[in-house]
Amino acid sequence: MLDILVSPFMLRAFLAAAVTGLSAPAVGTYLVQRRLSLMGDGIGHICVTGVALGLLTGTSPTVTAILVAAAGAFLIELIRSTGRASGDVALALLFYGGIAGGLVLVSFAGNGAFALQGYLFGSITTISVADVWAAVAMAAVVIILALALAPQLFAVANDEDFARSAGMPVRAYNVLIAVLAAVTITVAMRTVGLLLVSALMVIPVATSQQFARGFRVTMLGAMAAGAAAGLLGVTTSAFVDVPPGATIVLVSLVGFAVTAPVGAVVNRRRRRRVPFPVEEPTHHLLVDEPHGHEHGPGCGHEAVEHGDHVDYIHGDHRHAVHGGHYDEH
């Protein structure tokens, strides 16, 4: 019964699932940080055109997909950074253009429509030896760059304006993240399929950040969660007749659902231990005079806006409610 797990095609499937699970959340962490969680989905849809081009011209769909996806990622960054459309609108434009273009192109390819299925929904168990090594090589490049350039990529994803004022080539790094996402998606299209690829870039990050206190820990935790989901998903589909790609994503979601209550408790504890900020002004005067009424709209005292609160003019001075007393302003 367990023999099936060590058969050559299963070993290839495990390897492909593991490298997908490691690389997708590594890039995904930067996308989630920049609030571009759906970028992966957008590039995945553009990949459909790439795959269709490959099927139509008889070249490797992986090569055409990576070229088209990289071009699309570059275009998304360009549209976003020139401010011609907001980030999500830029994504939507390419999103639908990509999938519609792919479907039209593939209709010229005769039975290519059938082949496209394997890329849309993944076909990890039919993956060839050459495909596996290509996936491992591409995933290795993605992971090495995502980790080694973490200080630069984090600085840009965390605060673009600040990074630019520190002299960083912000647009180049943004394009790099987008291209890394495109490469990751090409790696993942054989395992989980283009329609589900974004899930592996986002869900493990969501799982990990419930527990992590820092960016780096979130990223490493997400990579571990992604790899675990990949391996568990493939194992499950070996025993139950379910599609491996969708199973990997479901396992990942179950991982999030199971850890969510624990994460909520951890976070509540953590927040409770956060020291209260010192709000007490050091040189504000406390008013000791007897104060028979509460200031409010229509109390008869003139109200004046003062920063984020309202001062009330009271005799020859003005003051504002502060906790249980009045502060002189």
Place this chain on the structure above:
Amino acid sequence: MTTAAVLTVDDLAVTLNGRPILRDIDLRVQRGEVVAVLGANGSGKSTLVKAVVGLHRPSRGEVRLFGTPLEEFRQWSRLGYVPQRSPVGQGVPASAQEVVASGRISHRRPFVPMRRADRAAVARALEAVGMGERARQPVGTLSGGQQQRVLMARTLAAEPELLVLDEPNAGVDLFSQEAIAQTLADRLHDGATVLVVLHELGPFAPLIQRTVVLREGRIVHDGSPDGLDALMADHGHHHLPRARTPLVPEVQAPLEGGA
């Protein structure tokens, strides 16, 4: 000419999306000076400092940092920008330490890990703003004032000579405002130069040697803050003249053909 100005702004104009925001801006800041930029909302204060640090391209005129035109300026670690704190949280948690470490980026090269000097500078910067004990805490769980102090530390980590701050006391508790003002005083003691946008002087008042007041994109006052002192004496802060003037002229100007 005795000493080169740290910052020179000549006949600067900035137009954003077809709207003229700043014009006729001339400004010269010498080493060791502390200059406060004041003005009502929409008067162009933030646009001015963003143009100074290279985030907005001038439509006319020139900005020079340490005598070098901004387009040719490459010594980025000499410039420290503290942007206005954005209330929008990040998608992924980041610790105070990680955010401050990102301020060290202008000293680092890609693929090279942090060196001892980098770590020491980050630790010093966190201590300087009183956030040393919170270094490992996610920034999202800090108060607004503490977050502003983290942003200040991020800039200090680069050990810049010119500090450009955009409203460091907006939405910040008084304790943090005082901590930031104290940190600035320490940096001044070490020979830094400061350009700071303020809505009200608050705890920064004792530091300010010179104020520049903007109104509708033009400088209407450049000189000692003495005139403002009278207003502030029994007041604690400074109300700007006509602060509530509607911003209609900025909208109308392009439509009227620059009349």
